[in-house]
Amino acid sequence: MKQRVTVVLGTVVAATLLSTASLVAATTVMANATTTSPFDPSLSGATQGTLAFYDGSGNVITGGNLGAEPAFVKANTDTGRGGDTLGSLYAYTPQKGVLAANWPGEILGASTTYPITSGAPSNLLNLLNKAQAIAKAPFLWFAGDEYPSLFPNNNTDAAWQDLYQLRLYTSGPGQGLDANRYASATIAVDAGAGTWSQVYPVPGATAPTVSTPASITGTKRVGFEVMCDAAFTGATLTAYKWLRAGTAITGATSINYSLLPADYDKNIQCRATGSNLNGSVSTTSPQVKIGKGDALVPTTNPTISGIPKPGKVLTTNPGAWTPAAKSYKYQWFKGKNAISGATSKTYTVLSGQVGAKLSCKVTAIKTGYTNGVKKTAGVTIVA
Numbered sequence: 001m002k003q004r005v006t007v008v009l010g011t012v013v014a015a016t017l018l019s020t021a022s023l024v025a026a027t028t029v030m031a032n033a034t035t036t037s038p039f040d041p042s043l044s045g046a047t048q049g050t051l052a053f054y055d056g057s058g059n060v061i062t063g064g065n066l067g068a069e070p071a072f073v074k075a076n077t078d079t080g081r082g083g084d085t086l087g088s089l090y091a092y093t094p095q096k097g098v099l100a101a102n103w104p105g106e107i108l109g110a111s112t113t114y115p116i117t118s119g120a121p122s123n124l125l126n127l128l129n130k131a132q133a134i135a136k137a138p139f140l141w142f143a144g145d146e147y148p149s150l151f152p153n154n155n156t157d158a159a160w161q162d163l164y165q166l167r168l169y170t171s172g173p174g175q176g177l178d179a180n181r182y183a184s185a186t187i188a189v190d191a192g193a194g195t196w197s198q199v200y201p202v203p204g205a206t207a208p209t210v211s212t213p214a215s216i217t218g219t220k221r222v223g224f225e226v227m228c229d230a231a232f233t234g235a236t237l238t239a240y241k242w243l244r245a246g247t248a249i250t251g252a253t254s255i256n257y258s259l260l261p262a263d264y265d266k267n268i269q270c271r272a273t274g275s276n277l278n279g280s281v282s283t284t285s286p287q288v289k290i291g292k293g294d295a296l297v298p299t300t301n302p303t304i305s306g307i308p309k310p311g312k313v314l315t316t317n318p319g320a321w322t323p324a325a326k327s328y329k330y331q332w333f334k335g336k337n338a339i340s341g342a343t344s345k346t347y348t349v350l351s352g353q354v355g356a357k358l359s360c361k362v363t364a365i366k367t368g369y370t371n372g373v374k375k376t377a378g379v380t381i382v383a
Helices: 130-136
Strands: 002-008 011-017 049-055 061-063 071-074 086-092 105-110 162-173 182-190 197-200 209-217 225-233 237-244 254-260 265-274 280-283 293-295 297-300 303-305 313-316 319-321 327-334 346-350 359-365 372-375
Touching: 049 162, 071 162, 209 265, 209 280, 225 237, 225 265, 297 372, 303 359, 313 359
Parallel strands: 002 071, 049 182
Antiparallel strands: 002 011, 049 071, 049 280, 061 197, 086 105, 086 162, 162 182, 182 197, 209 225, 225 254, 237 265, 265 280, 297 319, 303 313, 313 346, 327 359, 359 372
């Protein structure tokens, strides 16, 4: 077993790592991500922000000796969900041509308190005696036989060599790692010189900013298309993600989204992420509750079949509807009056109904849509 000491969101902690055979591959919880550039891992829209590294005095650092690890790392935005109480820092090895979700990686450490709401960043080192922790479990950062020896960067493309991504995920009681949001940074490691340097976000460069916070526009009812309205300053790429009840909807990564029956009476949000080579920023819309869609409409009207005589059975054909109905309800009528208890698809004609006109009202039902209603033409009962 190996131990390391690391800091997440300003809290120094000792984190026990699994053996090589059972290393945590947190990439399995990640959303889809780009395969084209390890410098900006946010092109899928999954990322919420970037990470910054700090020394023991609370100053931002963008590089240094491998043997002198940063005192802590902090997200530039709150990446957590409600109820998240833990921040976990992971490292990954970029592999060109491979989805970021499949890059090898492992956990470096986890915070004991999340989020930090005051005092950041300079005085947070008092939460644990760092000197004692290091004496018990040296934290070698990316030096020696640590992370790179377990997951070396063997890319043949020079632009991808010696790069490693760090990502901060959050979790909480009853909530696993939040795969939909994370903050990230990319570092380059020069093992020969024994140094590391931050390459994403580009030191001193400017990341995009939100100029119009995300909102959902359009008719917010099942069967209609809505749009994620958001704008950024300085973004070269905008990515989108739609969420239902706080969970990402599989495949819903376009600016527009067609509301489904599963969205009825649920809270829907959209998240827009603006990115450039200097970083990224996300904005999430307020929740909106989705209403029922329009009523189902018959494309083929319901009809009655059978012999219209006492003692004979009449049957209702419910017709065809758009959108397609999932179930039907029936109500038989004698003239303008509903026949008590006659709510089946079939009806047996009574002897006292000779000369009367019978019809059946069909109600077409589909979850998330308003019921459609259509009455059949009447049939006259003969002796």
